[in-house]
Amino acid sequence: MTSSSETSSPDANDIALLVRLAEARTQLTLQIAQRIVGQHHVVDDLVTALLAGGHAVLVGVPGLAKTLLVQTVAQALDLTFSRVQFTPDLMPSDITGTELMEEEPGTGKRAFRFAPGPVFGNMVLADEINRAPPKTQAALLQAMQERTVTVAGRTYDLPRPFFVLATQNPVEQEGTYPLPEAQLDRFMFELNIGYPTREEEEQIVRSTTGDTQGKITPVLGGEELLKLQRLVRRLPAPPSLVSYAVALVRSTRPDAPEATARVKKYVSWGAGPRASQYLVLGAKARAAMDGRAMPDIADVKSVAKSVLRHRLVVNFQAEADGIPTESLIELP
Known part of the structure; x- marks a missing residue:
């Protein structure tokens, strides 16, 4: 890209x-x-x-x-x-x-x-x-x-x-x-x-x-x-879409400023840069499947959980509290 x-x-x-x-x-x-x-x-x-x-x-x-x-x-x-x-x-x-x-x-x-x-x-x-x-x-x-x-x-x-x-x-x-x-x-x-x-x-x-x-x-x-x-x-990806994808991935990292309180509490480490790439690439593919020449943020959201759910490593606290990994992925 x-x-x-x-x-x-x-x-x-x-x-x-x-x-x-x-x-x-x-x-x-x-x-x-x-x-x-x-x-x-x-x-x-x-x-x-x-x-x-x-x-x-x-x-x-x-x-x-x-x-x-x-x-x-x-x-x-x-x-x-x-x-x-x-x-x-x-x-x-x-x-x-x-x-x-x-x-x-x-x-x-x-x-x-x-x-x-x-x-x-x-x-x-x-x-x-x-x-x-x-x-x-x-x-x-x-x-x-x-x-x-x-x-x-x-x-x-x-x-x-x-x-x-x-x-x-x-x-x-x-x-x-x-x-x-x-x-x-x-x-x-x-x-x-x-x-x-x-x-x-x-x-x-x-x-x-x-x-x-x-x-x-x-x-x-x-x-x-x-x-x-x-x-x-x-296919072109608008800067706002790339920014959203990167911010979403960074929000899964407990040490990042974008991390939510639940991520800081329950995640040992979050997704890496490859996840950002796949969010954008997946959004492009999703738009193309619908015959659209440009993806939007809704396309990123449609692939977000499939891209992120296996990249978050939760800690013992999450397991003890019965917190599903997917529930830690928040889509603003």
């Missing part, structure tokens, strides 16, 4: 792309709705993350279709898809890949060959990511931030676009490990998936106990998605 991109206005080509982006959002939502009942806010946030080029982690108890949602999105996008089932015995090389010793049939000469791991895909599903220990979870850090992987001293580029969409069980469940803060910060959104309503659950039961399943048609390819992502970044 450069200063020039904040002051320029979209040209004719960008206006056409903006129309295409809004159409693609509608088509993608309709495709997802063939398999996923309800969860409209989660779907909107997930599409926002994809258009902004960010990663997302979906949190909820087992059985709420987190994995099915990610698989459905992958089918609606013409991208390569890979899945990693995180387990306690999963090793970092099981994700990134490893070097194998091979012998040439004719000469008998031996040489190492790099065998890419499942992280070498456009969309990577890290299923039940908090079932693996922190060492294995950390294997994704470089991939998520730099879109590269380093193995045996050599660095390999990952395909573009590249997303990590992770599913996570609540940390209170047995056999889970908390994600390292450095890794959590690399997820643009944390999306909480709750139980369906009674009507939605009845619809889910009817649709999943029959002999037909909705057929998903790809809506976007990789190259077009990259163009739409670049368009989102080119």
Whole structure:
């Protein structure tokens, strides 16, 4: 996000792309709705993350279709898809890949060959990511931030676009490990998936106990998605919006002048600068999804809790008083 991109206005080509982006959002939502009942806010946030080029982690108890949602999105996008089932015995090389010793049939000469791991895909599903220990979870850090992987001293580029969409069980469940803060910060959104309503659950039961399943048609390819992502970044962000986003993030830090009394009392440390970037980028994506060429503060507010809820670390006092982290995010 450069200063020039904040002051320029979209040209004719960008206006056409903006129309295409809004159409693609509608088509993608309709495709997802063939398999996923309800969860409209989660779907909107997930599409926002994809258009902004960010990663997302979906949190909820087992059985709420987190994995099915990610698989459905992958089918609606013409991208390569890979899945990693995180387990306690999963090793970092099981994700990134490893070097194998091979012998040439004719000469008998031996040489190492790099065998890419499942992280070498456009969309990577890290299923039940908090079932693996922190060492294995950390294997994704470089991939998520730099879109590269380093193995045996050599660095390999990952395909573009590249997303990590992770599913996570609540940390209170047995056999889970908390994600390292450095890794959590690399997820643009944390999306909480709750139980369906009674009507939605009845619809889910009817649709999943029959002999037909909705057929998903790809809506976007990789190259077009990259163009739409670049368009989102080119949209101008008013100085007042940037100022609001930064002030909101600073209000989550207990030592900052902007911090509220409740934050000072209950938060050990708040969100970093990456949260400000994601608030602005998410607001741009949200505006583009509605066909608007400029985001406003309402767009920032619409993504604020998804951006901030996993970046606040509460103290013992908050846990003792039963204070939910999300309640500490105040949107002026």
